[in-house]
Amino acid sequence: MKRRALILVEGNTHGTGLQYVQAAQRLGLHPITLSANPTQYDYLAAEGTEAVHIDTNNLDELIRECSRLHATYDIAGITSAREAVYATVGKLCRHFDLPGPNPSSVERCCDKFTQRQLLAEAGVPIPAYRLALDATEVESSAAAIGLPVIVKPAVGNGSYGVRLCRSVDELAEHTTYLLGGTHRWRSSVRILVEEFAHGPYYCADIMGNEIIGIAAADFDPLPHFLFHKSTLPAPLSDQDHNRIADVSLSCLQALGLGWGPACIEFRWTTRGPVVIEVNPRLAGGGHRQLVQLAYGVDLITEHIKLVIGEEWDLRRRHSQTAAVRIFNADRDGILDRIDGAGRAAAVPGVAEVKFYVEPKTPIIRKGDYRDTIGHIIAASPSLAQTEAILQRAVDLIDWSITPFPA
Template sequence: MTRTALVMVEGASNCSLFVRAAKHLGFQPIVLSANPARYKYLAAEEIEPLYADTHNLDALIGKCYQLRGIYDISGITSSSELFYAIAAKLCLHFGLPGPNPTSIERCRDKFNQRQLLTEAGISVPAYRQAASAAAIQSSAAEIGLPVIVKPAVGIASSGVRLCRNSDELAEHADYLLGGTYIWPSSPSVLVEEFAQGPHYSIEMMGDQIVGIAAADFGHPPHFVCRKYSYPALLSDEQHKRIAEISLRSLQALGLSWGPKNIDLRWTKLGPVVIEVNPRLGGTPAPQLVQLAYGVDLVTEHLKVVVGRQSDLSTRQSHTAAARVLLPERDGTLDWITGESRAAALPGVAEVKLYVKPGAPIVRKGDSQDRLGYVIVTSPSSIGTEAILDCAVDLIDWSITPFPTPIGQQ
């Protein structure tokens, strides 16, 4: 009897969640990667990733034909936004369920995305596209300082910074265009208005909102999310308007299939769309949604990948929150403690540390800065906040600054 398989092209930090969900649904998970060694953590799931040139569509098609000699491939996807479009192209080639790859690619270009949303009459921050330091300065002058300057194509807040004056603009332009920043595609910079107000993150499947979180990005100039809380405390009117603008955004971008994540801010003029991500929200969003509503977004995503009907009905009504652990300085991590004590607290669902003593800590102002996270849940928001504070207080670390180079002392 031929085994049924679910193929994943590369993966994000939540790849193990996808592997477990695929097994739960009765499929053999197969992870294709250009660098299988980076998935050593999947050994605990008894999965050994296979080599494939994951940036080459023809090579991936050939690899999938090879696999079809052994498996019945029921679905193809990726948990990484970087590879979501090429996975969609594979689905199209093999006649499998999947998103429209053209819509995914248009959406990933944030300048293109802004244009499509603006044409549909959806509120977005004022924006300009720039390809030089001079164009960044002139764009900022047209919009008015402060502005956010970021790559037009990118993920995980990489290269995103609030610039409040001409010096900061020049410094960040040099970082992005001077050879330090590594571009995944041709350099293209987006300069946009700094929309201010509470930040909300919306998880959707198809045209249905599954959950809305309040997100705290801490202090500028960088935008690394420090905390997520489900459900966000919204009035009925706020919830209605967020739902309306979310659905209109999906229609404008042609994103009718599968999971989406939308970030917006509630400004003095109402909801303003910051970004539409054409994929499932990253860690810890899936875990929080499951704790708060009882909906396993990863499993429901894989159901639609293999052509099954998803079940998004709320099974419980709890609160859930996560705190991201961020370093206060660069240097060498001497020690980090308290993980087991925090995990033992009632209401703590998960404590995850990404680093070990001896690791170099070099902050870049993006999600790669994270030392780890803590996830908690309880029936009430007050209880959840109290548990989260207690758990985070139990975790401590020490970072010794790097030695100052001779000549700079």
Template sequence: MGTRALILLEGASNMVRYVQAARRLGLHPISLSVDPSRYACLAAEGIEIIRVDTDNLDALISECSRLRKTYDIAGITSALENVYATVGKLCEYFHLSGPDSASIERCCNKFTQRQILAKAGIPIPAYRLATNASEVKSFATEIGLPVILKPIVGIGSNGVRLCRNVNQLVEHTIYLLGGKHIWRSPPSILVEEFAQGPQYNLEVMGDEVIGIAAADYGPPHFVCRGHIYPARLTDPECKRIADVSLRCLRALGLDWGPTNIELRWTNRGPVVIEVNPRLAGSPVPDMVQLAYGVDLVTEHIKLVIGDEWDLHKGHAQTAAARYLIADCDGTLDRIDGGGPAAAVPGIADVKMYVEPKTPVIRRDRIAHVIAAAPSRARTEAILQRAVDIIDWSITRK
């Protein structure tokens, strides 16, 4: 029997972790990508990256069939939502363990997801689907300002904005429908009630809630500025959040693998904002491992290759991340202090995303800092000390 290989479709913020975890499990990782030049981080790991059109299922089947002549393909997966339904189709074709492609596709359409959750009686914001500016304005009036406009397909808050008045509504509608936004689907806009209250993000594996984070998503574009695990919640509040989240998974048919769920605690209790049918992006798995002792990436790979996973929580501490965000369009002139920040006792990771002299746009993530300690107060103090050391400047465009 040939070397056991793990096929990874495209790259994502977690992909280096997938490569490293696969090797620890005795697997040979191979990446399939439409543009291998985008993944310098994978090339640095010495991984084989094969050019193939990852939007073309037949081309992927052909390439995987070719690889099977050399390797024993133990599993196929990805950390990228855009291709996760395709992963499911490949797994179905090759009789491998994987997600249900139809469930993934339904979930990735935010309007379809809303319809399914509403039918199941799960608390969600009021919403309407608009295809032109007139419908956007009409539905916003019907729901009542402020409202959130978002494309029905997309990740990372791309194209999302809170509109508090008519001028902002018109401005963002023009942005979305006027050719500036890059659509991954026929242009359709979700007009959504602004569910107000603290936000919590859940990491779920199968039907088990691994962790609940308090998340800081700053309006108007809802770019994440920080996470802290575990969230400060009472046991009854945790149970309500977990119960609502697991009802979502049952309704959407997501009973396999990792899921990330976002919700807000409103005057109605937990209201579901979004169900993401895949593992959350980096550095969430790092924080989960620091806080709960569960390596989500390794356990996901075990599921992919048909091994028994272990979701036992090994230890308990508080882990928190702060994301440094560009506050304007321009060029990052400099960013200093990464080394001294990383040397602060209790800092688990400092990562720079952008090199000096690189163009940035408002809302780009420049860096992250992660801290972990036995108590929340200690973790927050460590994190703030490290963040204060880092300094950067941007020349406005």
């Protein structure tokens, strides 16, 4: 009898990829990662996991490789932890008649301009927006919407190239960055200019058409959007929770989603919940751990069950408040040291203390998720207790970055 395999197209360097590998193994599956550069995922070698070097942007090559693997393995499912290849995953699943996302829906969702158009047509509340193809159009779009505006690539994730521009000078500076060859474009140059929606931030974690939970979060100082802290569940009234849930389901319907994971980001403005972005994937920033700690639901395991055609179980096992504090580099330079991780991990109620970089590592900030150097996650029966635990652990951490010589 052939061994059952789960094909993972690309991985993830901040924990998600490893979690997919480990969840697959717990389900009795043999994980095989297809990647354009398998060496970038340290966990593959550490886990002794099979990997295949292949151009993951080439659908025909992926089909041939999966066909070759099928001669040895029973391919139970195909999926990915990375949004950039998720539409390709959907096409592979359709080719091999396996459960998977609708690739057309994923492609529409991943194009932020198309996403905005579809949400607007469906009457979903969104910020004012315009598409710009050059510096002149960026300037005129910002003038029409009114400063401050958010300027970002129309395709991308992880806050790549996203910045709040509060003045004409900041607008010109960021436009030069995006158009001057520094930013790496996935496809053609297309810039989205959006109204800056003021208000508290929330994120709905979704599987299929079910709202798993709604988290609250805040950010490090602007102009970039680096998460500082997230809390699940968000301290919302039942009425406000239901409003976010209703808008979330409207987003799924408008975009043709509703299979597998999604996360929808909001700002609560004077208009109520306004949709910032719909992502056809699991949320990052520790959200999966928060869901597991708060409700006892392992979203990655349940996603894999769906991928391999088994029945998932999204029932809550318990109810706690979980929170993550995220550490972001505050300057460029050499990371000299990180102290106190062991002491912080020993604080009762702390679930995880993790740093992604080692001392003596050069730090060059990018203004996106790559600036994150670590996190602490805690959980307890109440919001006040969780916040106290988290703060106690954070106070035990000390790290320093020495600026580069002038």
